[in-house]
Amino acid sequence: xxxxxxxxxxxxxxxxxxxxxxxxxxxxxxxxxxxxxxxxxxxxxxxxxxxxxxxxxxxxxxxxxxxxxxxxxxxxxxxxxxxxxxxxxxxxxxxxxxx
Numbered sequence: 508x509x510x511x512x513x514x515x516x517x518x519x520x521x522x523x524x525x526x527x528x529x530x531x532x533x534x535x536x537x538x539x540x541x542x543x544x545x546x547x548x549x550x551x552x553x554x555x556x557x558x559x560x561x562x563x564x565x566x567x568x569x570x571x572x573x574x575x576x577x578x579x580x581x582x583x584x585x586x587x588x589x590x591x592x593x594x595x596x597x598x599x600x601x602x603x604x605x606x
């Protein structure tokens with residue numbers, strides 16, 4: 508990815524964070540991008556509105572991606588987040604195989 512592409516994807520994650528905040532959730536957003544620059548998944552925080560302590564976008568994407576794609580493919584993907592993932596989400600990203 509180029510710096511311009513990275514900036515685009517991070518900006519999209521931040522847009523999702525703003526959307527979460529407008530809905531009453533914590534302001535966090537994430538997207539998963541393949542090596543060709545295609546956005547595969549995106550999500551936002553839903554801890555408050557769904558009363559779910561695991562409603563972090565990073566965790567939700569890692570779970571869905573691990574169920575849908577092979578680890579070999581996920582190693583070539585990048586997750587962009589609006590903020591640094593918490594320890595729980597960092598573990599989920601690692602164990603899912605996302606690169």
